[in-house]
Amino acid sequence: MIDVLVPGFVALFILSVFAVGLYSKRLVNSSDEFYGATKMFGAAVITLASMSGVMSAFGFIGGPGLVYQMGTSSLWMTFASGLGFAMAYWIVGKRVRGMADVADIGTLGDIADERFNSGAIRGILSLILFIACWAYLASQVAGGGYVLSVILGISVETAVWLVFGLITVYVAVGGMASAQLAGAYTGAVMLVGVVGVVVGFFQIAGGMESTTMTVVEAGALTGEDVAKAFTPQLLDGWGLAQSSAPGLLLIWPIVFSIGVMGQPQVLQRMFSIDDPKGLRTVGLVSGVTYAVGSILWLLIGFVALYLVASGSVEPLSNPDMAAFEFVERLHIVLRMIIYAGLVAAIMSTAAFFLSVASGAIARDFVRAMGWEFSEQRETWLGRAAVLVVGVGSVLFGLYGGHLVAILGTFGWGTFVSGTIPAVVVGLLWKGASREGVTAGLASALLLNVTLLAATQLGYAFPIGMDFYFIAIAVSIAVTIFVSYATDGASGENVPEHVKPIFKL
Amino acid sequence: MLDGELNVEGMTSKLMLASGVLWTAVLGLGLAGHWFVALLVSVFLFHPWFVIGASSNGTISTKLLVYPLGIWTGLQLSAFTLTEYYSNAFAGSSPEFLITGMHPSFAAVYWLYWVGGFITVTLAYGIYFRKHFLPDGEWDRFLEEVERVNAAGETREADEPVEVRSQ
Numbered sequence: 001m002i003d004v005l006v007p008g009f010v011a012l013f014i015l016s017v018f019a020v021g022l023y024s025k026r027l028v029n030s031s032d033e034f035y036g037a038t039k040m041f042g043a044a045v046i047t048l049a050s051m052s053g054v055m056s057a058f059g060f061i062g063g064p065g066l067v068y069q070m071g072t073s074s075l076w077m078t079f080a081s082g083l084g085f086a087m088a089y090w091i092v093g094k095r096v097r098g099m100a101d102v103a104d105i106g107t108l109g110d111i112a113d114e115r116f117n118s119g120a121i122r123g124i125l126s127l128i129l130f131i132a133c134w135a136y137l138a139s140q141v142a143g144g145g146y147v148l149s150v151i152l153g154i155s156v157e158t159a160v161w162l163v164f165g166l167i168t169v170y171v172a173v174g175g176m177a178s179a180q181l182a183g184a185y186t187g188a189v190m191l192v193g194v195v196g197v198v199v200g201f202f203q204i205a206g207g208m209e210s211t212t213m214t215v216v217e218a219g220a221l222t223g224e225d226v227a228k229a230f231t232p233q234l235l236d237g238w239g240l241a242q243s244s245a246p247g248l249l250l251i252w253p254i255v256f257s258i259g260v261m262g263q264p265q266v267l268q269r270m271f272s273i274d275d276p277k278g279l280r281t282v283g284l285v286s287g288v289t290y291a292v293g294s295i296l297w298l299l300i301g302f303v304a305l306y307l308v309a310s311g312s313v314e315p316l317s318n319p320d321m322a323a324f325e326f327v328e329r330l331h332i333v334l335r336m337i338i339y340a341g342l343v344a345a346i347m348s349t350a351a352f353f354l355s356v357a358s359g360a361i362a363r364d365f366v367r368a369m370g371w372e373f374s375e376q377r378e379t380w381l382g383r384a385a386v387l388v389v390g391v392g393s394v395l396f397g398l399y400g401g402h403l404v405a406i407l408g409t410f411g412w413g414t415f416v417s418g419t420i421p422a423v424v425v426g427l428l429w430k431g432a433s434r435e436g437v438t439a440g441l442a443s444a445l446l447l448n449v450t451l452l453a454a455t456q457l458g459y460a461f462p463i464g465m466d467f468y469f470i471a472i473a474v475s476i477a478v479t480i481f482v483s484y485a486t487d488g489a490s491g492e493n494v495p496e497h498v499k500p501i502f503k504l
Numbered sequence: 505m506l507d508g509e510l511n512v513e514g515m516t517s518k519l520m521l522a523s524g525v526l527w528t529a530v531l532g533l534g535l536a537g538h539w540f541v542a543l544l545v546s547v548f549l550f551h552p553w554f555v556i557g558a559s560s561n562g563t564i565s566t567k568l569l570v571y572p573l574g575i576w577t578g579l580q581l582s583a584f585t586l587t588e589y590y591s592n593a594f595a596g597s598s599p600e601f602l603i604t605g606m607h608p609s610f611a612a613v614y615w616l617y618w619v620g621g622f623i624t625v626t627l628a629y630g631i632y633f634r635k636h637f638l639p640d641g642e643w644d645r646f647l648e649e650v651e652r653v654n655a656a657g658e659t660r661e662a663d664e665p666v667e668v669r670s671q
Binding site: 072209238276288424463 | 516517520521523524527528530531534535536537539540542543546549550553554556557558560561562586587588590591594595596597598599602604605606607609610611612613614617618621622625626627629630633634637638642643646647649650653654656657
């Protein structure tokens with residue numbers, strides 16, 4: 001019998017997110033606020049929005065699926081991310097927020113342009129951000145569409161057009177302000193969802209000791225279509241990646257901790273804070289709330305292993321079904337809460353990247369070209385860009401086929417390789433030069449594209465290292481070393497109005 | 505001893521150079537197959553940027569170098585080492601004991617790296633924010649500096665046409 005309570009509740013929740021998104025239009029009075037929600041919100045909103053922006057649906061579905069597949073290895077990603085928030089605020093929190101008092105900024109491209117006075121840097125950065133956002137959006141459509149269709153009981157196409165259509169409309173109306181406000185609302189719902197998961201974990205698996213012992217002693221199990229080998233290594237500190245791809249165990253703790261400060265959903269929120277004293281609350285609490293979200297990743301993954309190891313469920317042919325196997329065994333109230341949290345994760349991430357992608361075109365690319373518009377026209381251009389990017393990413397996500405999966409590997413690491421040279425190094429170091437950052441960004445763009453192409457052609461990097469880490473390390477090193485030998489917009493040549501930042 | 509302050513302004517370029525060398529070293533060691541050594545070296549990627557970013561008006565309190573930075577460094581190195589040790593010790597067999605219900609190797613990750621990270625990097629941010637990171641009056645000083653620089657810029661702009669005409 002089709003249960004109408006769960007899809008009905010989730011549908012109502014989606015409409016409530018839409019209403020919050022639309023409401024935010026009342027708060028937007030300038031193009032800076034439309035593109036960046038600059039200095040608009042208090043610490044509570046930014047804290048929840050930061051958490052929900054980073055914890056995408058991957059934390060509910062893909063993450064636990066990876067735990068089922070490779071044991072504890074993937075937990076390095078989510079553990080490191082929680083720590084990355086405070087790292088980010090220690091390192092660039094004051095300076096990014098300070099830029100909002102130094103100049104009129106609404107995007108990360110604005111910050112880079114003010115710092116280096118360079119259309120080329122703004123242009124390359126906007127291109128990197130756009131590619132990564134587009135890839136994120138398309139994979140959210142492809143993956144999230146399936147999840148939404150399962151929860152709502154409708155076809156993938158209908159679910160995608162309905163939910164992503166609503167997101168596109170409210171972001172077109174309220175811009176980044178709507179992404180922030182709706183993100184805070186959805187973040188709060190996600191936290192409630194975590195409570196449901198913790199209760200469910202103890203109900204089903206009976207706790208950590210019972211899970212560990214059941215899994216390490218299960219041995220090899222065979223289902224109708226697929227077999228699953230349970231070994232003690234699944235639940236040791238490295239998981240199965242230690243033998244298959246140890247490079248992941250090297251790069252994940254780095255890219256997902258230090259890399260948090262390279263994520264637009266964290267950097268942009270730093271300058272959305274109205275009062276600089278709010279930096280304390282956001283830096284302290286957003287990591288903790290994210291860590292609460294990490295419990296989803298950990299516990300859902302462990303429960304899935306427990307269910308199969310204990311013989312309650314046959315080995316899974318699709319690891320991404322781990323979350324559904326768990327949730328479907330819970331009380332209907334818990335199911336409603338957890339599914340609402342899952343939909344919240346999809347919507348908040350999609351709304352944010354839609355806003356950043358449209359800002360990269362309508363503001364950064366336009367300004368990099370030297371085209372000038374009035375503030376009002378710039379805002380309307382942004383609205384048009386949201387509609388075009390929204391519809392385009394839905395079409396690409398639905399019908400892009402294999403290309404969506406390939407481009408889906410752009411994302412977290414691609415952002416890091418672009419924003420750390422241009423924004424983080426640029427604001428930390430007076431000696432970062434225009435030439436150094438241009439070289440760093442150019443190498444990031446080149447390496448992200450060529451190394452991805454190489455992996456698609458079958459090339460494997462040593463120890464299973466992923467291509468994006470090479471792009472990140474090279475772009476940072478190139479930025480620093482080239483800056484040492486050049487002096488454009490560095491040292492005494494730093495634009496006068498930006499110099500006070502370096503004493504913050 | 506912990507009440508001292510370190511002047512960061514004069515050493516920023518050296519710290520950034522060290523940062524570039526560290527990123528190159530981690531990548532090089534990783535590509536050469538020494539992933540665990542590279543992981544241990546990667547612990548120090550955070551240090552140069554932290555020293556610059558956590559400084560206030562060009563100086564950093566030595567307290568911050570001990571807690572969170574020093575203790576966080578120790579926790580990470582211990583976590584990685586114990587994870588590797590217990591992973592090897594119980595390779596291919598069930599662990600002889602559990603720590604809080606977890607495989608000892610995973611318990612090192614969970615308690616030392618994850619929970620330990622929160623009680624150093626994250627908690628210290630909340631504790632030291634007002635005292636060492638953004639002391640009272642610091643933002644006002646910054647805003648005054650911004651205003652002074654902008655005023656000087658406007659004066660220069662206003663003077664420029666006169667200079668052009670006089671040439």
